[in-house]
Amino acid sequence: MKPHVINFHITNRCNYQCKHCFARFNQRELSLDEAKRVIDSIEEYFKEAQVTNSRINLAGGEPLIYPYIDEIIDYISSKGIKVSMITNGSLLTEERFEKWKGKVETIGISIDAKSKETNEKIGRCTKNGPLDLTRLKGVCDKIHKLGIKLKINTVISKVNLKEDLLSIYKQLKPDKVKYLCVHIIENKNSQMQSIVPSKEEFDKFVEMNTYDNNCQVVIENSGYMTNSYFMINPQGQVYMNDNGIEKLYGSCLEIPLTKIYDSVPLYENKFEERYKRKEN
């Protein structure tokens, strides 16, 4: 099965500084016209691969910092391709996503901890502090009201093992929760190897924080991300985590994505396995 979901990391910039972050790309960002050309190339790939249920997942950095994010959502949606987004939540406002109704299928928010101290240790905060959970509750209620699916991504590392995420999930009522093991990429964040939890620690955290109230639960232990995510970076280049090392495979602005795809070591079985589990 060829991937029906492509992760487009539309910007390198972020207002947080998570120490484990591996989204460290070249600073140059695409213009609106260039970003549209990348989307045209993705559309052509979806058509040629005859994939159904095609979706582009907008990520970053923090995608809400990209100046043309609304135009990009409109453009993708106008092609009949679904849109989802992963955000740190700090810039989400009701006014902002109200206009995404009927266009954005899922908004994913990254939440790793409840306590200010742990969020600061992780770097999931601005100088004004981490996400305000009271404000976030209002935002999430509105997301539900608009019929947009809410997903929460929680990255598990040795830093947040003692955190109570379950009480946050109960308040925000996500449709999906994804538990990810902190992911180390050799040429990106290898200095953070010491915070990778053991399998026992990871499993225990998930067990203690499992929220299954009509909610899809997705568990991605260490190793799940290698060779199974199809990604485009903020310069329009296809890249892949190939067995723990980030590698580039060509620019969608120069070569059709359909051609680049043939040279990417994506393990289609691994991708398929993930989506059989209804992961998004």
Ligand code: SF4
């Ligand atoms: S919020 Fe996401 S993109 Fe920003 S620093 Fe943290 S992990 Fe990286």
